[in-house]
Amino acid sequence: xxxxxxxxxxxxxxxxxxxxxxxxxxxxxxxxxxxxxxxxxxxxxxxxxxxxxxxxxxxxxxxxxxxxxxxxxxxxxxxxxxxxxxxxxxxxxxxxxxxxxxxxxxxxxxxxxxxxxxxxxxxxxxxxxxxxxxxxxxxxxxxxxxxxxxxxxxxxxxxxxxxxxxxxxxxxxxxxxxxxxxxxxxxxxxxxxxxxxxxxxxxxxxxxxxxxxxxxxxxxxxxxxxxxxxxxxxxxxxxxxxxxxxxxxxxxxxxxxxxxxxxxxxxxxxxxxxxxxxxxxxxxxxxxxxxxxxxxxxxxxxxxxxxxxxxxxxxxxxxxxxxxxxxxxxxxxxxxxxxxxxxxxxxxxxxxxxxxxxxxxxxxxxxxxxxxxxxxxxxxxxxxxxxxxxxxxxxxxxxxxxxxxxxxxxxxxxxxxxxxxxxxxxxxxxxxxxxxxxxxxxxxxxxx
Numbered sequence: 001x002x003x004x005x006x007x008x009x010x011x012x013x014x015x016x017x018x019x020x021x022x023x024x025x026x027x028x029x030x031x032x033x034x035x036x037x038x039x040x041x042x043x044x045x046x047x048x049x050x051x052x053x054x055x056x057x058x059x060x061x062x063x064x065x066x067x068x069x070x071x072x073x074x075x076x077x078x079x080x081x082x083x084x085x086x087x088x089x090x091x092x093x094x095x096x097x098x099x100x101x102x103x104x105x106x107x108x109x110x111x112x113x114x115x116x117x118x119x120x121x122x123x124x125x126x127x128x129x130x131x132x133x134x135x136x137x138x139x140x141x142x143x144x145x146x147x148x149x150x151x152x153x154x155x156x157x158x159x160x161x162x163x164x165x166x167x168x169x170x171x172x173x174x175x176x177x178x179x180x181x182x183x184x185x186x187x188x189x190x191x192x193x194x195x196x197x198x199x200x201x202x203x204x205x206x207x208x209x210x211x212x213x214x215x216x217x218x219x220x221x222x223x224x225x226x227x228x229x230x231x232x233x234x235x236x237x238x239x240x241x242x243x244x245x246x247x248x249x250x251x252x253x254x255x256x257x258x259x260x261x262x263x264x265x266x267x268x269x270x271x272x273x274x275x276x277x278x279x280x281x282x283x284x285x286x287x288x289x290x291x292x293x294x295x296x297x298x299x300x301x302x303x304x305x306x307x308x309x310x311x312x313x314x315x316x317x318x319x320x321x322x323x324x325x326x327x328x329x330x331x332x333x334x335x336x337x338x339x340x341x342x343x344x345x346x347x348x349x350x351x352x353x354x355x356x357x358x359x360x361x362x363x364x365x366x367x368x369x370x371x372x373x374x375x376x377x378x379x380x381x382x383x384x385x386x387x388x389x390x391x392x393x394x395x396x397x398x399x400x401x402x403x404x405x406x407x408x409x410x411x412x413x414x415x416x417x418x419x420x421x422x423x424x425x426x427x428x429x430x431x432x433x434x435x436x437x438x439x440x441x442x443x444x445x446x447x448x
Contacts, residue, residue, distance in 0.1 A: 007051050008051075008135075008136075008139070010047065011047055011048065011051065011131055012131070012139050012143065014040070014044045015128055015131040016146050017040050017044075018037055018040045018041050018124050018127055018128055018131075018424070019128060019143065019146060019150070020150060021040055022037040022124045022128075022421050023147065023154070023421050023424070023425070025420075026419065026424065027183070027185035027191075027419060028172075028173050028185075028186045029186070029419060029420075031173075033420075034121070034420045037420060037424065038120050038121075038123045042127075044131055045123075045126070045130070048127075048134070058130075058133075059434065061374070062129070062133055064370065064371055064374055065125075065129050065427075067366075067368075067370060067371060068122055068367050068371075069126070071363045071367035072118045072122070072326050072360075074108060075107060075108040075112075075115045075363075076107050076108070076115050076116065077107060077108060079108040079322075108322065108325055109324075109325030109328070110324050111328060111331065112325075113327075114327020114328065115326040115327065117327065121420065124423070124427070125423045125424050125427030128424055128427040129427040129428070129430055129431045131431075132432060135431075137390075137393050137396070137436075140396065140431075141205075144201050144205070144396070144432070145205070147198065147201075148229060150184075151194050151198045152232060154185070154191065154194065155232050155233060155235075155236040156232065157170055157184060158182055158183035158236055158240065159236060159239065161180075161183070162180065166179035172184060177241075181236065181239055181240050183236075188242050188245075189242045189244055189414050189416070190414075190416055190419050190421075191240055191242070191245070192236070192244070192245020192246065193237075193242070193245050193248065193407065193410050193414075193416050193422065194422060195233040195249065196233075196237050196245050196252055196406055197252070197403040197407050197422075197429070198403065198425070199230060199233045199234070200252050200398075200399035200400070201399050201400070201403065202226055203253070203260055203399065204256075204263075204396050204398075204399035205226050206227065206230070207263050207264070208392050208395065208396075209222050209223060211263065211264070233249075234249065237249045244410055244414065251406070251409075252403070252405075252406050256399065258383075259399065262394075263391050263392070263395040305413065308346055308349055308351075309349060309354055311337060312329070312333065312349040312354045312355060315332050315333060315336045315358050316354065316357045316358040316361065319332060319358060320361055321362060322361060323357075323358060323361030323362075323364075324359050325359060326359055327359070329347075329348065329349060329359060332358060333346055333349075348415040348418065350413060350414055350415065351411070351412055351413065351414075352411040352412075352414070353411060353412065355415065375401075375433075378434075379401050379405075379433075382401055382433065382435070388440050389435050389440055390440075393436075394435070399432075400428075400429040400430075400431075400432035400433045401433050403425075404430055407422060407426050407429075
């Protein structure tokens with residue numbers, strides 16, 4: 001029988017495998033590569049249950065991950081006819097879909113197979129969230145470095161794509177933004193956001209190394225390595241052509257300022273000198289990026305993003321109170337599309353909150369509001385009342401909170417969490433926000 005330490009290492013390795021598969025193969029939407037990360041996630045879940053069968057020992061926050069699954073699962077249950085046939089639009093869509101998929105009216109989802117895929121889609125993020133939530137601070141740091149390595153690889157590939165042009169063989173998806181840097185993603189916005197949301201982890205790592213150098217021996221190559229990653233990330237979302245990615249990257253850097261300054265362990269004049277240098281460096285980078293953003297040209301999507309959102313809102317009201325069920329946007333949107341059909345392919349609303357309102361309607365609020373409340377509550381705890389925990393642990397948690405905030409903000413103008421790689425990254429960041437009792441301030445260093 002394996003020791004608890006060996007079991008813990010095996011779980012971390014399996015978690016790293018899920019993250020790696022998701023970051024490498026999950027940059028599109030519904031590709032075969034997502035299936036591999038979903039299978040690995042099932043293995044990781046089984047290992048977690050086998051290692052700790054007493055679910056009462058799991059952190060209370062772990063149960064929040066079940067809310068999205070329950071919201072989607074409700075649509076796979078039989079619904080009363082009064083809800084299934086509510087509204088002429090729902091009946092019309094059911095008849096149209098039924099000619100291809102058969103009669104779907106026995107369940108709440110008009111496209112039951114899409115609801116089933118939605119549950120599978122959530123598995124990697126859930127498994128990573130549960131695994132990281134129960135990991136030690138040192139294991140969290142290792143997994144953070146692992147994700148940064150994958151994002152860095154994608155950033156380098158994206159810069160190579162940009163240099164090689166639209167005919168480059170480095171593009172991994174058929175439907176992609178050719179001519180732009182997309183890295184391991186199909187979408188340049190998601191490529192830029194992966195770096196913007198990961199950059200706070202880089203700043204946290206640099207600050208941790210800076211503090212640790214005063215107490216322990218640190219290999220000198222770690223500093224230029226992380227600094228180089230930060231530079232490539234900034235260069236990556238600068239050249240991605242994504243306005244949202246650039247703005248959010250700047251915003252994330254500014255939010256990290258107080259976290260970095262608070263984690264500095266210098267005292268007296270040295271502390272203020274470091275704070276001044278940090279503020280000067282961050283603001284210089286932000287103003288440089290601001291002037292660069294003025295040179296970006298508006299794309300076709302920028303012109304139709306708001307009309308798409310308005311049509312989605314109209315469709316959501318028409319399908320109230322039941323919604324279409326998960327995956328129903330693709331089928332429901334054309335019923336209300338007055339002028340876009342034939343000009344562009346609209347596969348998402350480019351506002352994930354509106355799309356969820358169309359598909360899940362009130363169940364989106366039932367599942368989403370507790371998650372949002374927990375996110376805000378944990379943010380208040382991290383920034384206002386985390387003095388009892390070790391500064392290094394708080395720094396990493398604050399960086400994760402900022403990264404997840406950027407993902408949530410980007411969802412107002414795009415659909416990042418419908419990409420397997422970014423959804424799994426969100427699961428990692430959500431778990432890293434947790435402050436374990438074992439990391440409360442004590443004489444022993446919590447990273448050892």
